[in-house]
Amino acid sequence: MSEASTIFDKIIAREIPADIVYENDDCLAFHDIQPQAPVHVLVIPKRRIENVASLQDGDSEIAGKLLLAVGHVARQLNLAETGYRVVANCGADGGQSVDHLHLHVLGGRQMKWPPG
Ligand code: 5GP
Secondary structure (H helix, E strand, C coil): CCCCCCHHHHCCEEECCEEEEECCCEEEEECCCCCCEEEEEEEEEEECCCCCCCCCHHHHHHHHHHHHHHHHHHHHHCCCCEEEEECCCCHHCCCCCCCCCCCEEEEEECCCCCCC
8 A cells, every 4th residue: 555544544444433334345434523514424445545636547446436435325314315515625725634535425404615
C-alpha cells in the first residue's frame, strides 16, 4: 500500500468501533462520528487510496463499486426517494481531513447550495 495509514484502516480492521451499515468485498460504509445531517454515512474502499485525485486509470472498477455502494446505502437508509447528497472532499482546499478516499452520503434534510 502506498499511502499512509489512517483511522479508517483501523475501522476496516475492526480495531476501533464504527456503526457499520453496509459492507461488501471491496467497500465499507459506516455512520460519520460527527454527523452533519440526520443521515451521514461514509463509504470507503477497503483498499487504501488517498483521495479522488490519486485515483489511477486502473482504479475504474473500485471507483464504480464505491458509487454502487452509495446506492445500496441510500436505499437501505430510505434516502433514495427523498434524495441525498454525495460529497468527496479532496485535499486541503477541499476540506479533506482523513487521507483515505471516502464518499459522504448526507440525507434526511434539505441540502443547501453552494456548500461552505
Ligand atoms: P473529510 O473531512 O476528510 O471529508 O471527512 C472525514 C470524516 O470522517 C469527517 O466527517 C469525520 O467526522 C469522520 N471521522 C473522523 N474520524 C472518524 C472515526 O473515528 N469514526 C467515524 N465514524 N468517523 C470519523
